[in-house]
Amino acid sequence: MTIETRTPQLGKTRRGFTLVEILVAVAILAILSATLSPLVIKYINDGRRARAASDARTLGQAILQFQVDTGLWPVSNDGNTNDAGELSRLVGLPAADISAANIPNGSGAAPGSNNWDGGGNGGTAGAIEDFLIFNADADTDPLYSTSTSPPEPPGWAGPYLKDVPQDPWGNPFVCNVRYLQNANVGGVTAAEVQQHAVFCLSAGPNGLFDTSFADGTELESETGGDDIGFLIQGNQNR
Numbered sequence: 001m002t003i004e005t006r007t008p009q010l011g012k013t014r015r016g017f018t019l020v021e022i023l024v025a026v027a028i029l030a031i032l033s034a035t036l037s038p039l040v041i042k043y044i045n046d047g048r049r050a051r052a053a054s055d056a057r058t059l060g061q062a063i064l065q066f067q068v069d070t071g072l073w074p075v076s077n078d079g080n081t082n083d084a085g086e087l088s089r090l091v092g093l094p095a096a097d098i099s100a101a102n103i104p105n106g107s108g109a110a111p112g113s114n115n116w117d118g119g120g121n122g123g124t125a126g127a128i129e130d131f132l133i134f135n136a137d138a139d140t141d142p143l144y145s146t147s148t149s150p151p152e153p154p155g156w157a158g159p160y161l162k163d164v165p166q167d168p169w170g171n172p173f174v175c176n177v178r179y180l181q182n183a184n185v186g187g188v189t190a191a192e193v194q195q196h197a198v199f200c201l202s203a204g205p206n207g208l209f210d211t212s213f214a215d216g217t218e219l220e221s222e223t224g225g226d227d228i229g230f231l232i233q234g235n236q237n238r
Helices: 019-070 113-117 128-134 190-194
Strands: 089-091 125-127 198-202 228-233
Touching: 019 128, 019 198, 019 228, 089 128, 125 128
Parallel strands: 089 125
Antiparallel strands: 198 228
16 A cells, blocks of 8 residues: 655745835835824923923912912022012022023013023022922021911921922923012012012923013013913903
């Protein structure tokens, strides 16, 4: 009897992609990329703007709580809250890093917009962390009295923040505290206080402040350009 055996074939040569198929696949990927890229970029930018708005609100609310506790605003750079010539701006940087080079400039589109970084009447700046986290700076500790008994007001009861964020574009937030009601910053009149908005402000995606900052200008209770901020005190004439 003869037994027939068959040897299985070990495999056939596989056909690769043709040049036409590769070109079609690349074209499809290019079309998908061109279609989806703007949506992805918009999603990322919207997320950054939302984060900037949230962080600005957190900073502004911390300043408001500071005022509730101390009965004062964070503008005293020497522990003496009765003298003139206090701080004009709070900046989201350590005190040693506060300089015009490290703070966004103004776009020039709004009056005094370059003052956010200290030009013109931008005045002296303090570090947000000194007031809301440490209650001390290099020269004075504490800057504000802590809780007393009986507490009227209770005094500094922070820290009010865990840390001080920078905005999503890597720039510090700036708050124009010189215009806060009863802040008593030297050189600012009562009339100017009445007509100025106070923001914790990010310079936004373009990295330039587009919001007004000038003593002689009535400031709208809205940010300018692509700036993103939290309004602490609005225009009181409206």
